[in-house]
Amino acid sequence: MKSALTFAACISLAGAALADTPELTVYTYDSFVSDWGPGPAVEKAFEETCGCDLKLVGAGDGAALLARLKLEGERTRADVVLGLDTNLTAAAAETGLFSTHSVTAEYDLPVAWEDPVFVPYDWGYFAFVHNADLQAPTSLKALAESELKIVIQDPRSSTPGLGLLMWVKTAYGDEAPAIWAGLADNIVTVTKGWSEAYGLFLEGEADMVLSYTTSPAYHLIAEEDTSKAAASFDEGHYMQIEVAGKVAGTDQQELADQFLQFIVTDAFQSIIPTTNWMYPAVTPAGGLPDGFETLIQPGKALLVPAGEAQAIRDAALDEWLSALSQ
Amino acid sequence: MAERTQPIRALPGAIAAGFVLAVVLGAFAVVVSGADAERGLGPADLAALRFTLLQAALSAGLSVALAIPVARALSRRRFRGRTLLIAFLGAPFLLPVIVAILGMLAVFGRNGWISLVLVQLGLPPIQIYGLHGVVLAHVFFNLPLAVRLILQAWQAIPAERFRLAAQLGCGSRDIWFLLEWPALRRAIPGALAVVFAICLTSFAVALTLGGGPKATTLELAIYQAFRFDFDLGRAALLGCIQVGVAGLAGLVAMATLSDVGFGGGLDRSMDRWDGAGGLAKAGDALAVCLTVAFLFLPLVAIVLAGLPGLDTLPATVWRAAGVSLLVAFASTCILLALALPMAATIAGARRGWLETVGLMGLATSPLVIGTGLFLVINPVADPFLLALPVTAVVNAIMALPFALRIFVPAARDVLQVYGRLALSLELTGRTFWRVVLLRRLRPQIGFAAGLTAALSMGDLGVIAMFADPERATLPLQVYRLMGAYRMESAQAAALLLLMLAFGLFWLCDRGGRSGDSV
Numbered sequence: 001m002k003s004a005l006t007f008a009a010c011i012s013l014a015g016a017a018l019a020d021t022p023e024l025t026v027y028t029y030d031s032f033v034s035d036w037g038p039g040p041a042v043e044k045a046f047e048e049t050c051g052c053d054l055k056l057v058g059a060g061d062g063a064a065l066l067a068r069l070k071l072e073g074e075r076t077r078a079d080v081v082l083g084l085d086t087n088l089t090a091a092a093a094e095t096g097l098f099s100t101h102s103v104t105a106e107y108d109l110p111v112a113w114e115d116p117v118f119v120p121y122d123w124g125y126f127a128f129v130h131n132a133d134l135q136a137p138t139s140l141k142a143l144a145e146s147e148l149k150i151v152i153q154d155p156r157s158s159t160p161g162l163g164l165l166m167w168v169k170t171a172y173g174d175e176a177p178a179i180w181a182g183l184a185d186n187i188v189t190v191t192k193g194w195s196e197a198y199g200l201f202l203e204g205e206a207d208m209v210l211s212y213t214t215s216p217a218y219h220l221i222a223e224e225d226t227s228k229a230a231a232s233f234d235e236g237h238y239m240q241i242e243v244a245g246k247v248a249g250t251d252q253q254e255l256a257d258q259f260l261q262f263i264v265t266d267a268f269q270s271i272i273p274t275t276n277w278m279y280p281a282v283t284p285a286g287g288l289p290d291g292f293e294t295l296i297q298p299g300k301a302l303l304v305p306a307g308e309a310q311a312i313r314d315a316a317l318d319e320w321l322s323a324l325s326q
Numbered sequence: 327m328a329e330r331t332q333p334i335r336a337l338p339g340a341i342a343a344g345f346v347l348a349v350v351l352g353a354f355a356v357v358v359s360g361a362d363a364e365r366g367l368g369p370a371d372l373a374a375l376r377f378t379l380l381q382a383a384l385s386a387g388l389s390v391a392l393a394i395p396v397a398r399a400l401s402r403r404r405f406r407g408r409t410l411l412i413a414f415l416g417a418p419f420l421l422p423v424i425v426a427i428l429g430m431l432a433v434f435g436r437n438g439w440i441s442l443v444l445v446q447l448g449l450p451p452i453q454i455y456g457l458h459g460v461v462l463a464h465v466f467f468n469l470p471l472a473v474r475l476i477l478q479a480w481q482a483i484p485a486e487r488f489r490l491a492a493q494l495g496c497g498s499r500d501i502w503f504l505l506e507w508p509a510l511r512r513a514i515p516g517a518l519a520v521v522f523a524i525c526l527t528s529f530a531v532a533l534t535l536g537g538g539p540k541a542t543t544l545e546l547a548i549y550q551a552f553r554f555d556f557d558l559g560r561a562a563l564l565g566c567i568q569v570g571v572a573g574l575a576g577l578v579a580m581a582t583l584s585d586v587g588f589g590g591g592l593d594r595s596m597d598r599w600d601g602a603g604g605l606a607k608a609g610d611a612l613a614v615c616l617t618v619a620f621l622f623l624p625l626v627a628i629v630l631a632g633l634p635g636l637d638t639l640p641a642t643v644w645r646a647a648g649v650s651l652l653v654a655f656a657s658t659c660i661l662l663a664l665a666l667p668m669a670a671t672i673a674g675a676r677r678g679w680l681e682t683v684g685l686m687g688l689a690t691s692p693l694v695i696g697t698g699l700f701l702v703i704n705p706v707a708d709p710f711l712l713a714l715p716v717t718a719v720v721n722a723i724m725a726l727p728f729a730l731r732i733f734v735p736a737a738r739d740v741l742q743v744y745g746r747l748a749l750s751l752e753l754t755g756r757t758f759w760r761v762v763l764l765r766r767l768r769p770q771i772g773f774a775a776g777l778t779a780a781l782s783m784g785d786l787g788v789i790a791m792f793a794d795p796e797r798a799t800l801p802l803q804v805y806r807l808m809g810a811y812r813m814e815s816a817q818a819a820a821l822l823l824l825m826l827a828f829g830l831f832w833l834c835d836r837g838g839r840s841g842d843s844v
Binding site: 218 | 370373424427428431432435436437455529530533534535536537538539540546549550552553554556640642697700701704705708710802805806807808809810811812813
C-alpha cells in the first residue's frame with residue numbers, strides 16, 4: 001500500500017516536474033543516440049546541470065541530418081543540431097536556419113577553428129585499417145601500386161567515402177584521376193556505408209578498409225584485441241571535424257546556448273573518445289584514455305576549407321565516377 | 327464476355343486499391359511539390375536506368391527459370407523434411423540486406439568457404455564481384471519466393487486430374503503439356519513481375535556485390551539526389567521512373583497471364599504416377615539438393631556467426647525485438663485488410679489490372695515514400711510519434727504484391743468453381759466471404775500473413791527516417807550495433823531476427839495449412 005502511494009506521489013510529482021521542465025531537442029546522427037554511442041552519457045551529464053529534459057533524436061547519418069533539417073525548414077522541432085561535419089557546414093549555414101554561437105574554447109584541433117556558426121565537438125583522421133601483421137603501404141600512391149585489396153565506401157552515400165574522395169583530391173589535385181585509376185584494381189568493392197565495408201573487412205574480404213585512425217583504439221580498449229592497425233600515409237590524412245550548431249528559430253535560446261557551451265566542457269568531451277571513438281575537440285583534464293597513445297599520428301592534417309568543400313566535392317565525384325566506371 | 331455476376335462486390339477491393347494508390351502517389355506529389363529547382367536526367371542516370379533494368383531482368387528471369395524444376399520436384403516427390411524445407415524457403419527473403427550480404431560472402435566471397443576449398447585445390451578463388459554477383463545475390467533472395475509462387479500453381483491442379491492422366495496412360499511429357507504447363511502459365515508472368523519489381527529498388531546489394539560505381543542503380547541515384555544534392559525534384563523524378571517501369575512490367579505480366587482454371591476437385595492429397603524413372607528421380611533430387619546447398623550455406627554462415635554473441639545480447643536488442651513483433655503484427659493485419667478485398671475484386675474481373683497497383687507500391691523507393699509521408703505528417707503531428715504506425719502501413723504496402731500473387735489465382739478458382747452455386751443459393755456478400763472464400767483461401771492466408779509478418783520484421787524500410795531511440799526496430803538495432811563496431815552482437819541480433827522472422831512465418835504458414843497435406 002505504502003509503495004503504491006509512493007508510486008502515485010512520484011507519478012504526480014513527475015507530472016508536475018515534467019510540465020515545468022523545459023525541453024531541449026537535439027537532432028543528431030543515429031550512432032550518437034544508440035546505447036553504445038555518447039548519447040545516454042551526454043544526456044545524463046547535461047540534465048544534471050541544466051534542470052531540463054534533453055531529448056536526443058537520431059536522424060540517419062550526418063548528410064541525412066542536414067537533409068532532414070532542410071525538409072522541416074523553419075518548422076523544425078530541433079533546437080540544436082549536432083553531427084554535421086565540415087563538408088556540410090557551408091551548405092548548412094547557407095540555409096539560414098542556424099544562428100551564430102558565443103562559445104569560446106581552447107580547441108585541440110590540428111587546424112585553427114574560427115567558424116562563427118558551428119562549434120566543433122570531436123574530430124578524427126580517415127585512414128586505412130588493416131591487420132597488424134600486414135606490411136602496410138606508406139602512401140596512397142604506394143597503395144595504388146600495390147596488389148593489396150581494399151574496401152571503400154561510396155562517396156554518394158557515406159561520410160568516410162566522401163572523406164577519401166576529398167583526401168585524394170587535396171593530396172593530389174589534378175593528379176587525382178591518375179591515383180584513382182591506379183586504385184581501381186585494388187578496390188574489391190564499394191559499399192553503401194561504413195558498416196558494410198567494415199563488416200566485409202572483418203570477414204576477410206579485403207586487406208584494408210577505409211575507416212579512421214581511431215578504429216584500432218576500439219578493438220584495443222573495448223575488446224583487448226591488438227590485431228588491428230591503421231596505416232600512416234606520407235601525403236597526410238584527411239580530417240573530419242564534427243560540429244554542432246544552434247537552430248535560429250529555437251524557442252529555447254538560452255538552453256541551446258548552454259548546451260553548446262556544455263559541449264566544450266570536460267563533462268562532454270571526456271565521454272567522446274570511448275563512445276564515439278573520435279578525438280575530443282578539447283582534450284579533457286584527465287587526458288585521453290589509455291590506448292589512444294598507441295594510435296598513429298599523421299604528419300600532416302588535410303582539410304578543405306568549408307566554403308570550398310562543395311565545389312571540390314562535385315568535381316572530385318565526377319573524376320571518381322569516371323575512373324572507377326571503366 | 328462482360329463482367330460476370332459475382333457473389334461478392336467489387337467496391338471494397340477498389341477502395342483498398344485506391345488507398346494504396348493514394349499513399350504511393352500522394353508521397354510522390356508531396357515530394358515533387360517540395361522541390362524548387364529541377365535538373366533533368368543526365369547520362370549517368372540513363373546508365374543507372376540501364377543497369378537497373380538489366381540486373382532486374384536477369385535476376386527475375388534466372389530466379390523463375392531455376393524455380394520451375396525445383397517446384398516441380400517438390401510437387402511430385404514426398405521425402406522426409408519436405409514440409410520443413412518448403413517452410414524454410416521463406417528464410418533468405420526475410421533477412422536484412424547487410425546480414426544477407428555478409429552471409430553470402432561467407433560462402434561465395436574472396437575469403438569464403440568455396441574459395442577456401444578452391445585455393446586448397448590450387449585453383450584461384452571465386453570472383454564474386456560484378457554483375458553476376460548482383461544476380462547471384464538477387465537469386466538467393468528471390469528464388470525461394472519464386473519456388474513458393476510456382477509450387478502454388480502446381481498445387482492448384484486438383485489431384486483428380488493427375489489420377490485421370492495416369493489412368494489414360496500419360497507420361498511425364500504428356501502431363502507437362504496437358505496439366506503442368508497450363509498451370510505454370512498462370513503463375514510465371516506474375517512471379518517474374520514480382521521479382522523484377524523487387525530488384526528494381528535494389529541498392530546496397532547491387533552496389534556491394536556489383537563491385538563499384540558501375541553497379542549504380544536508380545535507388546542509389548535517388549539516394550544521391552536526396553542526401554548529396556538535396557534535389558527533391560530529381561529524387562521524385564527518378565522514383566517515378568522506378569514506379570513506372572514496375573507498373574509497365576505489371577501490365578505486361580497481367581496481359582500475358584492465362585486465367586484458365588482446372589475446375590474443382592475433392593481436395594484429395596496429391597498422388598503422382600509419373601516421373602518414376604531413374605533419370606527423372608535423379609533430376610528432381612539434383613534440383614532439390616542444389617537449391618538446399620545454395621540457399622542454406624549462407625544461412626548456416628549467419629547462424630554460426632550469430633551464435634557466440636546470442637547469450638550476451640544487450641537489453642535494447644530485446645526491446646527492439648518486441649517493437650518489431652508489434653510492427654509485424656500490425657502490418658499483417660493491415661495487409662490482410664487490403665489484400666483480401668483487392669484479391670477478390672481482381673479475381674472477379676476478367677483481367678487483373680488492379681494487381682498492377684500492388685506492384686507499383688513494391689517498386690516505390692523507400693526513401694521517396696518515407697520522405698513523402700514525413701512531409702505529410704510533419705505539419706500536423708510529431709513524425710516520431712507516428713513512426714510505428716507509418717512503418718506498419720508501408721510494410722503492408724510493400725508486401726501487398728506478394729499477397730495478391732498468392733491470393734488471386736486461388737480466389738479466381740474459388741469464384742469459378744463455387745461462384746454460380748453460391749449465387750443460386752443466394753450466398754453472397756459477407757456470408758460468401760465467411761462460408762466459402764475465407765475457408766478456401768485459408769492456406770493462402772496463412773502463407774501471405776507469414777510472409778508479411780516476416781518481411782515486416784526484417785525490413786528497415788522507412789523506420790530509419792522516423793526512428794528515435796525508444797522506437798528502434800530490430801533491423802535498425804542491427805545496423806546500430808554494426809555502426810558501433812559491435813559486430814558480434816550485431817550478428818547475434820541478426821540471428822535473433824532471423825529466428826523471430828522465421829518463427830512468425832512458420833506459425834502463420836503452418837496455421838494456414840494445418841490438416842492439409844501440401
